[in-house]
Amino acid sequence: MSYGERPTVAVILSIIGGVLILVGGSMAFMMLSYNNGGFGMMSGFGGMMGGYRGMMDDVGFPYAMLDGLMLVSLVSGILVIVGAVMIDIYPSQSRTWGIIVLIFSIVSFVGMGGFLIGAVLGVAGGALALSWKAKPKA
Numbered sequence: 001m002s003y004g005e006r007p008t009v010a011v012i013l014s015i016i017g018g019v020l021i022l023v024g025g026s027m028a029f030m031m032l033s034y035n036n037g038g039f040g041m042m043s044g045f046g047g048m049m050g051g052y053r054g055m056m057d058d059v060g061f062p063y064a065m066l067d068g069l070m071l072v073s074l075v076s077g078i079l080v081i082v083g084a085v086m087i088d089i090y091p092s093q094s095r096t097w098g099i100i101v102l103i104f105s106i107v108s109f110v111g112m113g114g115f116l117i118g119a120v121l122g123v124a125g126g127a128l129a130l131s132w133k134a135k136p137k138a
Contacts, residue, residue, distance in 0.1 A: 003013030006072055006088060006091045007129050007132035008088075009128055010084075010087060010125045011085075011087050011088045011129075013121045013124050013125030014087065014101045014105075014125030014128055014129070015084045015125075016121050017114060017117075017119065017120070017123075018079075018080030018114075019081065019114075019118070020121065021080055021114030022074060022077030022078060022081065023077075023078055023112055023114065023118075023120065024073065024077075024118055025114070028112050029055075029070035029073075029074065030069050032066055045123060053082070070111050070112070072107065072108075072110050072111045073108050073110065073111025073112055073113070075104075076104040076105070076107045076111070077108065077114065079100065080104050080105055080122045081097075083097045084125065086100075087129050094130075094132050095129070097129060098125075098126045099126070100126075101122055101125055101126035101129060102122075102123060102126030104122070105118075105121075105125075106123065108122065
C-alpha cells in the first residue's frame with residue numbers, strides 16, 4: 001500500500017488533538033492534585049506546602065470528582081492517540097477507528113478537552129477518518 005492511500009490528514013489532526021488532550025488533562029490533574037493537599041497523585045506536595053486548597057475549599061468543592069474528570073481526559077487522550085495510530089496502520093478500518101477518535105474527542109470536553117483546541121482537532125480528525133474512502137485501483 002502506498003503512502004497516498006492513507007487518510008494522513010485525519011491521522012495528523014487526531015494525533016495532535018490526542019496529544020493536546022493528554023497534555024491538558026495531565027497538567028490540570030497535576031495542578032489540581034497539588035492544590036487540594038490530600039487527593040490525587042501529588043498529595044504529598046500539597047501536604048508539605050501546608051495543604052493550600054484555594055478558593056474552592058470554602059464551599060466544600062468535591063476535589064475527588066474533579067480528579068475523576070481529569071482522569072477521563074487522560075484516558076480520552078490516550079484512546080484518541082491509539083485510534084489515530086490504528087487509522088494509519090489499518091486504513092481499511094478507518095471508519096471504526098474514526099468513530100472511536102470522534103467519541104473520545106467529544107468525551108474529552110468533560111475534562112478540559114486539551115485546551116479545547118485538542119478536542120476540536122480530534123473531532124475534525126475523526127470526521128475526516130469517517131469520510132475517507134480509498135481510491136479505486138485502476
